[in-house]
Every structure is written in structure tokens, then in C-alpha cells.
Amino acid sequence: MNSSLRPSIIVTHQASPLSKFRTFATTVDHLARPERFTFPYYYSPHPLAVIAMQELQEYLKSQSDLKNMSRMFAVLVVENAQGSLGYLCSFSEDGTTAEVSNSVTEFFVDPIVNPQDRIAQFGELENQIEQLAQEVEQQLNASDLIQLKQRMANGAEQFEQKIAQFQKEIALNKKQRKQQRQQAESEVGKSIDEEQLAAIIRDLGNKSSAEKRQLKALKQDWQRTREALDKALQSKQHSIELLQKRYRKLADTLLLETRSACQFLNREGKSKSLLALFPDTGKKQPIAFASEQNLPKLLQAAFKMSLTPIALGEFWWGDSPYQQIRQHKNLYPVCQSKCFEILEHMLEGIELDESPLEQTPSYNKELEIVYQDDALVVVNKPAEFLSVSGKYIQDSVEARIRAKYPDAEGPLIVHRLDMSTSGLLVLTLTSEANKRVQQQFIERSVVKRYTALLEGSIEQEQGVIALPLTGDIEDRPRQRVCHDKGRSAETSYQVIEVNNNRTTVHLYPKTGRTHQLRVHCAHQAGLNTPIVGDDLYGFKESRLHLHAGFLKLRHPVTDQIIEFEVPADF
Numbered sequence: 001m002n003s004s005l006r007p008s009i010i011v012t013h014q015a016s017p018l019s020k021f022r023t024f025a026t027t028v029d030h031l032a033r034p035e036r037f038t039f040p041y042y043y044s045p046h047p048l049a050v051i052a053m054q055e056l057q058e059y060l061k062s063q064s065d066l067k068n069m070s071r072m073f074a075v076l077v078v079e080n081a082q083g084s085l086g087y088l089c090s091f092s093e094d095g096t097t098a099e100v101s102n103s104v105t106e107f108f109v110d111p112i113v114n115p116q117d118r119i120a121q122f123g124e125l126e127n128q129i130e131q132l133a134q135e136v137e138q139q140l141n142a143s144d145l146i147q148l149k150q151r152m153a154n155g156a157e158q159f160e161q162k163i164a165q166f167q168k169e170i171a172l173n174k175k176q177r178k179q180q181r182q183q184a185e186s187e188v189g190k191s192i193d194e195e196q197l198a199a200i201i202r203d204l205g206n207k208s209s210a211e212k213r214q215l216k217a218l219k220q221d222w223q224r225t226r227e228a229l230d231k232a233l234q235s236k237q238h239s240i241e242l243l244q245k246r247y248r249k250l251a252d253t254l255l256l257e258t259r260s261a262c263q264f265l266n267r268e269g270k271s272k273s274l275l276a277l278f279p280d281t282g283k284k285q286p287i288a289f290a291s292e293q294n295l296p297k298l299l300q301a302a303f304k305m306s307l308t309p310i311a312l313g314e315f316w317w318g319d320s321p322y323q324q325i326r327q328h329k330n331l332y333p334v335c336q337s338k339c340f341e342i343l344e345h346m347l348e349g350i351e352l353d354e355s356p357l358e359q360t361p362s363y364n365k366e367l368e369i370v371y372q373d374d375a376l377v378v379v380n381k382p383a384e385f386l387s388v389s390g391k392y393i394q395d396s397v398e399a400r401i402r403a404k405y406p407d408a409e410g411p412l413i414v415h416r417l418d419m420s421t422s423g424l425l426v427l428t429l430t431s432e433a434n435k436r437v438q439q440q441f442i443e444r445s446v447v448k449r450y451t452a453l454l455e456g457s458i459e460q461e462q463g464v465i466a467l468p469l470t471g472d473i474e475d476r477p478r479q480r481v482c483h484d485k486g487r488s489a490e491t492s493y494q495v496i497e498v499n500n501n502r503t504t505v506h507l508y509p510k511t512g513r514t515h516q517l518r519v520h521c522a523h524q525a526g527l528n529t530p531i532v533g534d535d536l537y538g539f540k541e542s543r544l545h546l547h548a549g550f551l552k553l554r555h556p557v558t559d560q561i562i563e564f565e566v567p568a569d570f
Contacts, residue, residue, distance in 0.1 A: 088307075
């Protein structure tokens with residue numbers, strides 16, 4: 001059965017909802033309440049949420065069955081009907097199983113779908129699906145089916161060998177008969193007459209016909225054998241297909257019923273099911289455990305207890321998973337990929353902070369032109385400046401260069417830098433120049449050097465990092481390390497300076513994958529220390545300390561080697 005349909009936390013006791021309301025142990029009366037609720041997808045936590053997270057972390061340290069449980073935890077600061085502040089706590093589902101004590105379950109809000117209710121409502125159906133899955137597996141691995149398939153494969157191989165050998169013999173015999181006929185024809189009037197020649201030709205023809213009949217009989221014999229094996233295989237496969245059809249039907253039924261049963265409240269008390277939020281099976285579907293992420297669980301509990309949501313804070317606790325990158329105690333936003341449709345309903349009518357994702361941080365920034373001629377423009381892109389216009393932000397390097405050079409032909413952009421990365425960016429003003437420069441990037445003949453400031457100290461002065469990367473479809477725009485399906489990514493590095501437990505390095509990417517340098521620095525199998533200010537794979541600061549400081553390539557018109565260097569401002 002699909003594991004995403006099952007709860008992954010073993011809850012042994014359901015506490016009263018009101019017992020989940022935690023009062024602050026720290027005095028918070030001096031703190032002003034926020035005017036609006038936290039924008040969930042990118043935020044700096046309100047001081048009330050910071051204190052609540054600190055108190056939760058102290059609690060986690062005291063619980064032996066939680067202090068080593070690596071996952072996302074969150075707090076929701078709330079106000080009760082009497083106007084008193086407190087908070088609710090949650091941990092997110094991630095598909096792993098962990099058993100926690102009754103005292104712990106009393107501390108955290110309940111899942112959206114109560115495991116006991118689920119077992120009572122869907123347990124029998126899940127058992128049927130599990131039994132069907134086992135039957136299918138048993139029949140697929142049955143010895144008689146495996147033997148039939150092997151007989152079919154062996155028979156086909158032996159037939160092909162026999163046919164190939166017989167056809168060689170036919171070809172050789174045909175050549176010999178041709179020589180015999182030619183020899184007989186040359187003896188007419190000498191040792192044989194015309195009548196004798198005709199007899200020889202008939203005999204040679206009869207031998208040829210006999211061989212053709214033998215070949216046909218050989219093929220017919222295999223055809224009969226194959227048909228018998230096919231019939232036996234089809235009978236067994238038909239039985240398996242019927243089981244698989246029943247399995248899919250029951251699984252689809254379970255999926256629809258569980259999504260219908262998974263109900264989300266909003267402030268107005270209106271309820272929507274997961275099925276209603278994702279009605280079209282041909283479009284986006286909910287990601288596994290989307291309903292059991294922290295904010296949906298926290299809001300559900302708050303609405304059930306008639307509490308008013310005030311502020312959110314979410315952080316990672318524990319070791320980082322290998323494929324993803326998480327920092328212990330670091331703050332994280334809510335995952336849009338998992339929660340957007342759910343929260344769009346649950347947050348309806350609640351005024352949110354303005355979205356930082358829709359603000360344009362580059363409007364007041366100058367775009368320095370390092371070099372320009374009739375074919376090329378090289379700019380020094382500031383940090384927090386898009387290379388190309390996005391969904392919400394129109395200002396970008398491409399937009400400004402397009403406005404400055406309205407007669408430019410073809411695509412201007414040849415390569416890109418992350419919005420948060422500063423440094424050298426090459427643009428072209430003609431279609432031909434674009435093709436020639438782009439080809440250099442494809443061939444990896446362009447020399448690129450980045451400067452980065454890392455959070456920690458690096459022991460090895462130089463080396464190569466080779467970690468394949470792929471997009472994290474469950475948490476865009478993050479990338480993750482994947483040795484099975486990831487695209488190859490290679491980065492060389494050289495330590496320049498270590499100062500106050502921070503390391504300045506030069507990075508030389510051989511490939512140009514999304515977030516390659518950021519992941520290769522932060523990942524445990526890379527340099528194992530994030531770039532300073534990396535809000536995706538490390539810790540927030542004033543800016544991402546990553547700068548594309550050096551470029552060397554061939555000029556698309558003169559074919560001369562040109563190089564550019566702009567030092568980092570950190």
C-alpha cells in the first residue's frame with residue numbers, strides 16, 4: 001500500500017485540546033503584538049514567536065524521545081477568549097515513524113487526521129489493499145510463472161540460434177549447388193547430354209525446396225511451442241491483472257475517501273476537505289504529508305479551541321537529512337509546494353504581513369557596466385538583483401540592458417546569477433554573439449571564479465566537490481543531493497583566508513547547476529559549512545556572501561581572450 005496514506009507518528013493517547021495551550025514561562029507583557037499575522041512563506045519571526053520557540057527548544061532538550069528526533073518544529077502564538085497570550089506547538093510529519101510518550105503528545109497539537117479515527121474508518125479497507133498487494137507480489141514471484149518466462153526466453157534464444165545456424169547451412173549449400181550446376185553446364189556435349197543436365201538441375205532444385213520446407217517446419221514448430229507458452233503466460237498474467245485492477249480500484253477509493261475525510265477549518269468555521277482543495281486529478285496533487293505540516297495542524301487546533309492566531313515561528317531540530325540541507329535550530333518558512341492550497345483556505349479572512357517575495361529590492365540599486373562594445377555588455381550585478389524578470393518582480397539586469405540598448409537583437413542573457421549572488425554577468429547585443437558566447441558556456445571553456453565567505457573553518461586548503469543535484473519538487477526552489485537521479489555537479493575550491501572562524505574561499509564551478517555552489521558548501525558531504533547569509537541552506541544575514549568576481553572567455557567577434565575581474569565587497 002502507498003506509504004503516504006498512513007500516519008507516521010505513533011500516538012498512544014489523545015489529550016484534551018485545551019491542554020495544548022501553553023502559557024509563556026517568560027514575561028512577554030512588554031512586547032507589542034503584531035498588527036498582522038506572519039506571512040508564512042518568508043518572514044523574520046516576531047519576538048513573541050522567538051520566545052515561544054526558545055521555550056519549546058528547552059522542552060525538547062528535556063525529552064529523551066524527542067531530543068534526537070530530527071524534523072521541523074513550530075510554534076503558533078495565539079490569544080484566547082480572555083485576551084491572554086500563549087502558544088501551541090507542533091512537529092511535522094515526514095514519513096518516518098517515531099513513538100512518543102503520552103506526556104509528549106499532550107504538549108503538541110493533534111494531527112489533522114486522528115490515527116485512531118483513521119484506523120476505525122479505513123482500517124478494514126487498508127487491510128484489504130494490503131492483502132491484495134501481497135497476493136499480487138506472491139503471484140508475480142510464483143515459481144511456475146518464473147519458469148514459464150524462463151522457458152519462453154530460453155526457447156526464443158535456442159530458436160534464434162537454430163535458425164541462424166540453418167540459414168548458414170542453406171547459404172553454403174546454395175553456393176555449392178550453384179557451382180555444381182555451372183560444372184554440369186560446362187560438361188554438356190562432353191560427358192553429359194541435355195537430358196542429363198535437366199535431371200541434375202531438377203535434383204538441385206528439389207534439394208533447395210527441401211531445405212525451404214525444413215526451415216518452414218522449424219519456424220512452425222517454434223510457433224506452436226510459443227503459442228502454448230503464450231497461452232499459459234496470458235492465463236497467469238490475466239489473473240494478476242485482475243488482482244492489480246482490484247488493488248487500484250480499492251486504492252483509488254481509499255485515496256478519495258481519506259482526502260474527503262481530511263477536513264481543514266478556517267477562522268469563519270468553514271471546512272474544506274483535501275479532495276475539495278485538490279479536485280482535479282489531472283492537475284496538481286497534494287504532496288505526501290502536506291496535511292500534517294506544522295502550520296495547518298496549528299491553525300486547525302487554534303480554530304477548534306477558538307484561539308486567535310498571532311504569530312508563527314518554525315525551526316529545524318536535529319541532524320540534517322543527507323539529501324536535503326537543514327541547520328539545527330535554524331528558522332525556516334512554510335513550504336509553499338506542500339501547503340499553499342491548504343493555507344489559502346485556512347488563512348482566508350486573516351490579514352497577513354506584506355509578502356517580501358513581491359517586493360523589489362533592486363529599484364534603488366545602480367547597475368555598473370564593466371565593459372561594453374557592439375557585441376557584448378559585461379555588468380557587475382549587485383546582490384538581491386534578478387538576472388531576468390520574475391513572476392512578481394519586473395526589474396532585472398535583462399530589463400535594464402534591454403531598455404539601455406533598444407536596438408539589441410536576439411536574447412540578451414547568456415547565463416544567470418542567483419538573485420542573491422553579486423558579480424559579473426555577460427550579456428550579448430546580437431544574435432550571432434549570443435550563439436558564440438553561449439556555445440562557450442555549453443563547452444565549459446569559460447573560466448569562472450567565485451568568492452565566498454563561509455560560516456566555519458575549512459581544514460583542507462583545496463579540493464574538488466562532486467555531488468549530483470536535482471530540484472526538490474516538494475520544497476522549491478531548494479535543491480537536494482541525489483546520487484540516483486541528480487545531474488552531475490562539480491566544484492573546485494581553494495581556501496584564501498581564515499579569520500574569526502570564517503573562511504574566504506575561491507570556488508570554480510565546472511558545471512552550472514542551480515544553487516550548485518551554495519549546496520556544495522553547505523552539504524555534509526561537501527564543505528559542510530554554509531555560505532554566510534545563505535537563507536536557503538544556512539542562516540540569514542544582511543546578504544548572501546557569494547560573488548562572481550572573475551570571468552575569462554573568447555570575444556565572439558575578435559576571438560581574442562578577454563577577462564574581467566571585480567573584487568567582492570565583503
